[in-house]
Amino acid sequence: MTYRGRSVNLIKVKEDILEVQKNQDLVKALYPADELTIEKCGFAYLAYIGGEKKLPIQGLFSDDITHLQHRLGFKKGLEEFLIAHGVSFTELLFFLEAYKNHKDHGADLCAVLYSTPPFKSSHMIDDLLKDTRGYIIWHYQLESLIRMFSNIPDKAREIRKGLNRKDPDSWELIKKFQFADGSTLFDVYNERRMAPVTSNPEYLGAYNLFNLIIRQETDMEWNDSIENPEKEKSRLEKIISENPNDAEAHYKLGEVYEFMRGEGGGLKAMECCEKAIAIDSVNTTYLAFLFYLTLNFDDQKAFDTLAKFIELWPDEGDYYTERVIDELGCVNVEFALKYIENLRKEDKEEVAHTMERWIWNP
Incomplete structure (x- = not known):
């Protein structure tokens, strides 16, 4: 087939990538930072999926290439997708490798990333490090991770000195690592002192890697036992004052307001969540x-949010989908029927069908 006007032998590209440990020239050609091009992303993508036209990691990058493919054609759609998401070649390979290692176990990549039993992030990383290709990808992400802390004086130097990057268990060292002042990488992460991902898309893969490492191995849930809500509120407000574009801080502040449930707490929680979105x-x-916040107050907003949620995440199985489905038990049935009817008029049959099934046949 052709890609960007060039003839591409998918079988040869796939063989080269899968045998990368035997081809050091290919390693040098593919992995240097100054050689990370959209075209090489495309070659790697096409090779790994064997010409299929759907990205297997839609949850991670929060989109489905088939939408762009349908509108623009596959080649143009792929290029637009990669540009829009700032996907680097190493990041693409890192997560495709993770997907490849686990797809035979019946778990999609998102389930693995979010530590859905029986998989844990540590297991995924262990598997990734078993072969040379995955090991190379890991170390490029690890180097990006280190550079995320380089805006703090001497921090990057301390990290490089403290980590044995030749050790296959480097991720364990990351969890245990402490700076000279006793703080950990998690302290820097929690206090938002890392270099912002939004200002450097190359950090996105490292940020996802770090999230994967520190992800709790239990079901995530909205906070229902915040020990000191006023203190947490002050901490989050300080973060937001310094970085108004910190979506996670806005979301967490919404959790605090929802937990406090004081006068106007629900409305403030919605405002915070809308800012995060x-x-x-x-x-x-x-x-x-x-959706949880608006269901009992604003049917239109709740169902608009639900429709967007379904478009992004149409499959059941994760914690938040199950929670959304549970909330639909007290839905305004009359409004739901009219809303679903309008979805069908707008030619959104898949969303309408999923919404219908979630409400009446979960």
Whole structure:
């Protein structure tokens, strides 16, 4: 087939990538930072999926390439998708490798990333490090991770000195690592002192890697036992004052307001959640929380949010989808029927069918 006007032998490209440990020239050609091009992303993508036209990691990048493919054609759609999401070649390979390692176990990549039993993030990383190709990808992400802390004086130097990057268990060292002042990488992460991902898309893969490492191995849920809500509220407000575009901080502040449930607390929680969504419009966690907040107050907003949630995450199985489905037990049936009817008039049959099934046959 052809890609960007060039003839591409998919079988040869696939063989080269899968045998990368035997081809050091290919390693040098593919992985240097100054050689990370959209075209090489496309070659790797096409090779790994064997010419299929659907991205297997839709949850991670919060989109489905088939929408662009249908509108623009596959080649143009792929290019637009990669540009829109700032996907680097190493990041693409890192997550495709993770997907490849686990797809035979019946778990999609998103389930693995969010530590859905029986998989844990540590297991995925262990598997990734078993072969040379995955090991190379890991170390490029690890280097990006280190550079995320380089805006703090001497921090990057301390990290490089403290980590044995030749150790296959480097991720364990990351969890245990402490700076000279006793703080950990998690402290820096929680206090939002890392270099912002939004200003450098190359950090996106490293940020996802770090999230994968620190992800709790239990079901995530909206906070229902915040020990000191006023203190947490002050901490989050300080973060937002310094970085108004921190979507996660807005979302967490909404959780605090929802927990406090004081006068106007629900409205403030919705405002915070809407600010988070305005910054990160394809985050299904934020959408699920907004749906939860609005269901009993604003049917239109709740169902608009639900429709967006279904478009982004149409499959059952994760915690937030199950929670959304549970909330539909007290839905306004008359409004739901009219809303679903309008979806069908707008030629959104898949969303309408899923919504119908979730409400009446979960």
